[in-house]
Amino acid sequence: xxxxxxxxxxxxxxxxxxxxxxxxxxxxxxxxxxxxxxxxxxxxxxxxxxxxxxxxxxxxxxxxxxxxxxxxxxxxxxxxxxxxxxxxxxxxxxxxxxxxxxxxxxxxxxxxxxxxxxxxxxxxxxxxxxxxxxxxxxxxxxxxxxxxxxxxxxxxxxxxxxxxxxxxxxxxxxxxxxxxxxxxxxxxxxxxxxxxxxxxxxxxxxxxxxxxxxxxxxxxxxxxxxxxxxxxxxxxxxxxxxxxxxxxxxxxxxx
Amino acid sequence: xxxxxxxxxxxxxxxxxxxxxxxxxxxxxxxxxxxxxxxxxxxxxxxxxxxxxxxxxxxxxxxxxxxxxxxxxxxxxxxxxxxxxxxxxxxxxxxxxxxxxxxxxxxxxxxxxxxxxxxxxxxxxxxxxxxxxxxxxxxxxxxxxxxxxxxxxxxxxxxxxxxxxxxxxxxxxxxxxxxxxxxxxxxxxxxxxxxxxxxxxxxxxxxxxxxxxxxxxxxxxxxxxxxxxxxxxxxxxxxxxxxxxxxxxxxxxxxxxxxxxxxxxxxxxxxxxxxxxxxxxxxxxxxxxxxxxxxxxxxxxxxxxxxxxxxxxxxxxxxxxxxxxxxxxxxxxxxxxxxxxxxxxxxxxxxxxxxxxxxxxxxxxxxxxxxxxxxxxxxxxxxxxxxxxxxxxxxxxxxxxxxxxxxxxxxxxxxxxxxxxxxxxxxxxxxxxxxxxxxxxxxxxxxxxxxxx
Ligand code: SF4
Numbered sequence: 218x219x220x221x222x223x224x225x226x227x228x229x230x231x232x233x234x235x236x237x238x239x240x241x242x243x244x245x246x247x248x249x250x251x252x253x254x255x256x257x258x259x260x261x262x263x264x265x266x267x268x269x270x271x272x273x274x275x276x277x278x279x280x281x282x283x284x285x286x287x288x289x290x291x292x293x294x295x296x297x298x299x300x301x302x303x304x305x306x307x308x309x310x311x312x313x314x315x316x317x318x319x320x321x322x323x324x325x326x327x328x329x330x331x332x333x334x335x336x337x338x339x340x341x342x343x344x345x346x347x348x349x350x351x352x353x354x355x356x357x358x359x360x361x362x363x364x365x366x367x368x369x370x371x372x373x374x375x376x377x378x379x380x381x382x383x384x385x386x387x388x389x390x391x392x393x394x395x396x397x398x399x400x401x402x403x404x405x406x407x408x409x410x411x412x413x414x415x416x417x418x419x420x421x422x423x424x425x426x427x428x429x430x431x432x433x434x435x436x437x438x439x440x441x442x443x444x445x446x447x448x449x450x451x452x453x454x455x456x457x458x459x460x461x462x463x464x465x466x467x468x469x470x471x472x
Numbered sequence: 473x474x475x476x477x478x479x480x481x482x483x484x485x486x487x488x489x490x491x492x493x494x495x496x497x498x499x500x501x502x503x504x505x506x507x508x509x510x511x512x513x514x515x516x517x518x519x520x521x522x523x524x525x526x527x528x529x530x531x532x533x534x535x536x537x538x539x540x541x542x543x544x545x546x547x548x549x550x551x552x553x554x555x556x557x558x559x560x561x562x563x564x565x566x567x568x569x570x571x572x573x574x575x576x577x578x579x580x581x582x583x584x585x586x587x588x589x590x591x592x593x594x595x596x597x598x599x600x601x602x603x604x605x606x607x608x609x610x611x612x613x614x615x616x617x618x619x620x621x622x623x624x625x626x627x628x629x630x631x632x633x634x635x636x637x638x639x640x641x642x643x644x645x646x647x648x649x650x651x652x653x654x655x656x657x658x659x660x661x662x663x664x665x666x667x668x669x670x671x672x673x674x675x676x677x678x679x680x681x682x683x684x685x686x687x688x689x690x691x692x693x694x695x696x697x698x699x700x701x702x703x704x705x706x707x708x709x710x711x712x713x714x715x716x717x718x719x720x721x722x723x724x725x726x727x728x729x730x731x732x733x734x735x736x737x738x739x740x741x742x743x744x745x746x747x748x749x750x751x752x753x754x755x756x757x758x759x760x761x762x763x764x765x766x767x768x769x770x771x772x773x774x775x776x777x778x779x780x781x782x783x784x785x786x787x788x789x790x791x792x793x794x795x796x797x798x799x800x801x802x803x804x805x806x807x808x809x810x811x812x813x814x815x816x817x818x819x820x821x822x823x824x825x826x827x828x829x830x831x832x833x834x835x836x837x838x839x840x841x842x843x844x845x846x847x848x849x850x851x852x853x854x855x856x857x858x859x860x861x862x863x864x865x866x867x868x869x870x871x872x873x874x875x876x877x878x879x880x881x882x883x884x885x886x887x888x889x890x891x892x893x894x895x896x897x898x899x900x901x902x903x904x905x906x907x908x909x910x911x912x913x914x915x916x917x918x919x920x921x922x923x924x925x
Contacts (some may be wrong), residue, residue: 226883230896231925257889263876265838267860267869271880278884371839403796407837412917414834416488419921420800421837450922 218335221286222250223279225294226258227442228463235442238469239293239328245469246332250291256282261300264308265408273308280305280314283321289335290325293465295373295440298327303376327377328465329386329440364393365467366434368425368448370441371403383440383464390468397428406447422451429459438464483805483831490801496632500802503631504793510737511790511845518733528730529849531723532784535715536775542684542717543766549687553749555762563593566767570595570676570709571602573763577707579604579673583665585691585698586610587678588626588787589711589767591809592822595676606676607668609697611661618645624803626810627735627789632802665697675701679712679764680786681727685720688748689764692731692741699743708750708759714766715783727786730847734788770822778858782817784848791842791852797835806832813842813852820859827868833859900924 220243224236236252243250260276263269279301283290292298302325309318367383374380384394405411405421412418425448429437435458439445442463449461480486490496515521535542547557560566566589574582582604584590596606596617608617612629616622618641623629630638639652642660650660669675677698681690689710691698702708718724732738751758774780792798792812803811808819808829816832823829833856836842842852863869882888903909909919918924 226889230893231900255886257883257886263880265857265860266872266876267857267862267864268873268876268880269861269864271876274880275883278886371837371841375840375844401841402799403837403839403841405796405837407839409914410834410837412914414484414487414797415917415920416484416491417797417800417835418837420491421796422922424800446925447922450918450925453923454921 218247218289219249219251220288220331221253221283221290223253223256223283223290223292223297225292225297225442227446228293231446232442232463235293235463235465238463239291239465240469241471242328242332242465242469243291246335248335251288253279253282253290259297259300259305260308261297261304262408264300264304269308273312276300276305276308277314280309280317280321283317285317286324288324289331290321291328291331292325293328293440293463294442295327295370295377296443298325298330299372299376301325327373327382327440329382329468330377332468333382333385333389362392363436364395364432364434366397366429366432366437367394367400368404368429368437368439368444369396369400370439370444373440374401383438386468387438387464392467395432395434397425397432399424399428404444404448406441406444408443411447418447419451422448423455426452426455426457426459430457435460436467437461438467440464479807481828483807483828483835486805486807487797487801487835490805493802495634495637496802497800499632499634501799503625503628504799507628507736507789507793511734511793512737514733514737514739517739518729524726524730525847525849527726528786528847529784531718531726532786532848533781535717535719535723536780536783538719539714539717539775542719543714546682546684546687546717549685550689550749550764551687553687554752555687555749555764558763558765560765560767560769562769563767566593566711566765566769567595567598569765570711571598573707573709573761574599574604574674575602577674577761579705579707581668581671582606582674582676583609583668583672583697583701583705584613585675585677585693585701586613586629587676587711588623588809589678589713589769590676591622592769593711593767595711607665607672609665609668609695609701610693611658611695611697614661614665615641618642621804622809624811625789625792626787626812626814627792632804669697669700669704672701672705674707674709675703675705675759676709676711677701679710679716680731681724682712682717682764683719683721683724683746684717686748688746690724690728691745691747692728692743693745694736694738694742696743699745702745702747703757703759706760707763708747708761709763709765710747711765711767713771714768715771731786731788734786734790734845734847770824773824774821779817779821779855781850782814782821782855784850785814785818786848787814788847790845790847794841794845795836796839796841797837806835808832813856814850817850817852817855817859830859830863830866830868833863 228235240250256279260272264272302322305318404425405418445461452459558569608614615630625631636652642650679689732741750762798812810818820829838853840853
């Protein structure tokens, strides 16, 4: 299927390789992604801090870049996909862009949600843990890749119901998945929360990291880069040997 | 014993102090975890939990829409049954009304059941200053009274204390050791409190719901102390917020079915007291006088605004139990009677003039777990976001506003964004090599506990 692809500002700023991998994964699944030209950010940082006008100004840039198009817009970030599909219609309510925002919202999808449902009408059935395979953390029976801990980001889990699609996409690609204890609990990133209440944010990360270590697996993944950078930053400070990769990186790995 | 230090004025300061209290954090993690587990079982046991929650949400919204009418109906009915209703605009009015009743009835000894309203209006301090002797008879509240602390959780006031701390407090009260076993602690408290019930001239309790069609008040509890406080002393004073009304027993049924399940995971609390007036001639127990004090305390100002769903709350505490921020810092860090997500929403609404209350909307990562669990479907994290939006226009946020304005100007222009992308890619490797970044700004705040991305 022909799709528009939006990497998110964070990916573009800090991990451009995630965008490359995501597009590679899309192509490998038979899709034709076209990266959005002229987009910057969905406006979420200002929106969540309470600054609507500023959020609108930035989101408008990306909304224009989306243009008058019918293709699905695939986003390599759960929280940005939530912002666009769930909050844009309300953000642009009463503005000349209202209709455009509604249309954009309707065709925006998170990467794994798109990859596991593309071409069909089945909506993701949500929830964490449903698709986890049981067994030890070592390697899968066939001697394939080691098990991956899926970190459920809050937006993806609660608003998109993408907890299951990340797992299903990984399983389709041959990665056994695990959920850590307390998987539905927030990791403490929360945008500006992570720097307004840094000590609380870090304490939340610590609990999360401890639960990861307890699984015996080393590879952590998520559809949200923001959570991963927060967790990785903390894991490095603590000297933990966990690896953090965006789900696109795992799905789009060159074989 | 630790030397008490001045309480930090900001939530972040208090939260950081709380993070250093490992013992408290362990108790909170244990307590909330247990309550969540039980809640999950009790809600899963319902075949129609979703429909019930929808119905409860509608019932609350409808009750608030008809609030003046329902309150009047309730008050007329209760008065007809011999009860006395008092309307208090604010905390001062409420405490004055109560002090007057206590004085007139000569009830210097007071047995008190659990009531968050009494905490809200700082009732004990006022009564004690007037020379009364107040005994908290809910076990958790009794422990908190001995500790000289406010409750840290709206359902389990002493959740932050482990059984050893509780034993120390009870031993000090007794003047002899009480063993740190829950049974022994409860047994001592039972003996100790029985005397308080017998001596009391006035019993004070909260109210969970007021039923308009009959003029009743409903009080749920597990220890039987509420029943004692409301039936043994010659005078019973019940305190309620003005939003606590339901139309009839059909509505009450729905609310009760959800309240205990969401709070403690029980199908129903051990005691469900329905009180419709004082003792009637021929009845063998019950007080001679029943007074219900209805507090506004800033609630009516929120009615009809975008924040009015916050008044749907039935104080089950589930949002506290599931909140990852509450889990780390406990209830006292909020420095409000109401903590956790509902506290962060309610406190600034009830205390609009208090700048410290405003800060509480930041005490959330907006993860949405509270909204997901709330039995009456209050969109708590949306309300927190709306509070942030409201405050973003205020003077206190001027610097941030300028910051976000600049950011939005830059990021709405693709070429500036590209330049910043290139700068970040060039700059980060350099910054990463610096071992200690100065603790200023967002970068410093990040770097205090985390490596740079
Ligand atoms: S806001 Fe909802 S979950 Fe929180 S205490 Fe009130 S009713 Fe319970």
